[in-house]
Amino acid sequence: MTSSTKETLPLGGRDLFWPPADELTEAAERIRARLGDWPASHVAWRICLAAPDDANGGDLIVIADAQQHLEQIARWQVQGAGVIEAAAGRATLHLGGERYALEGHLAEDWIPALAAFLDCGFAPHDALVLAMAWRDGDETTAAVDAWPCDLTRFPRVSGLLAAPAQAFAPCPPRLGLYPVLPTAEWVERVVSYGVKTVQLRRKTAEPGVLVQEIARCVAAGHQHDAQVFINDHWQAALAAGAYGVHLGQEDLHEADLASLAAAGMRLGLSTHGYYEILTALHFRPSYIALGAVFPTTTKVMPTAPQGLTRLARYVRLLGDVVPLVAIGGIDQQVLPQVLATGVGSAAVVRAVTEAADPSLAVSAMRQGFTP
Known part of the structure; x- marks a missing residue:
């Protein structure tokens, strides 16, 4: 949908703002159409642009100073509402007991832009990131659509731990097929097929067994000139x-990132949306994983599936900045659609470990990647 076919897009025939604001609604519909x-x-x-007497579960209440509304903020959150404190190039979302703090630009139209991105199905913290990347008039200047894709316009996440002084060592810009495997035996087997990037994701093991498993994986990587990442167990991987290593966002507070970077190890970080992408970029990782693209049964996901449309937007934003790995529910059938987004790597699990012939499955999927 472009501006040449439709100038506005009605957003469900409901009140987007409280108190009702026709001018903001018209701006939101104009932005959403692009x-x-x-x-x-x-x-x-x-x-809500003013404090409601009783908040609804889907309300996002915009205020200028949280200190003046501390008791109300606690009550609103209990009622399921979120609170956005916005002033002077800063916006902090309080939602569900979490705090999402951003610093950057607040355009005059950031509130209708927020409404438009919420209507696209983004969670409030990701919609807020996109609203802060918005610039007044973007809906009139974009050639195809007005989706934010200039990373220099995006806000930064404030309050993060300091990143290591040394950036993480780089890895190839396009990692290709990236099997995520449950045991050292699987790692040894798959690298023998010629796969150059694999990950050991072993969630449960006795410490001694885990050390042995990781040592076997490292040895297999050396033998077959393959890049072996270890999921979560960064101390054992470092030793x-x-x-x-591949870490989740929840691991960033626990792992000794400085020691990992100083040792020359590569770091992959999981992300599930724009806010987590910005968080990951702060730490200058070797690659960023984007997921889950499709529903997956291999682990419990904190967010709904991202889908191919979101994946394509992430690639447009980050493809020249950091290597990207698509992950989550990817198999041989959907792999061509995933690669059509331009992503340089796709992580697979069951497509290998549950294949009738893993060697043939790996060979077929590797053919989908360009050299």
Whole structure:
């Protein structure tokens, strides 16, 4: 959908703002019309520009100073509402007991832009990131659509731990097929097929067994000139001299990132949306994983599936900045659609470990990647 076919996009015939604000609604509809086709949000959200007497579960209440509303903020959150404290180039979302703090630009139209991105189905913290990347008039200047894709316009996450002084060692810009495997035996087997990037993701093991498993994986990587990442167990990976580690956002507070970077290890970080992408970029990782693209049964995901449309937007934003890995529910059938987004790597799990012939499955999937 472009401006040449439609100048506004009605947003569900409901009140987007409280108190009702026709001018903001018209701006939100005008912006939304230039953001492309997205499934409508299932959340009955409402942006409140004044404090409501009773908050609804989908309310996002915009205030200028949280210190003046501390008791109300606690009550609003209990009622399921979120609170956005916005002033002087800063916006902090309080939602569900979490705090999402951003610093950057607040355009005059940031509130209608927020409404438009919420209507595209993005969670409030990700919609807020996109609203802060918005610039007044973007909906009139973009050639195809007005989706934010200039990283220099995006806000930064404030309050993060300091990144290591030394950036993490680089890895190839396109990692190709990236099997995530449950045991050292699987790692040894798959690298023998010629796969150059694998990950050991072993969630449960006795410490002694885990050390042995990681040592076997590191040895297999050396033998077959393959890049072996270890999921989560960064201390053991560091001691074994592994090529790299893969961590989740929750691990950033626990891992000794400075020691990992100083040792020359590569770091991959999981992300599930724009806010976590900005968090990951702060630490200058070797690659960023984007997921889950599709529903997956291999682990419990904190967010709904991202889908191919979001993946393509992430690639447009980050493809020249950091290597990217698509992950989550990817198999041989959907791999061509995933690679059509331009992503340089796709992580697979069951497509290998549950294949009737893993060697043939790996060979077929590797053919989909360009050299």
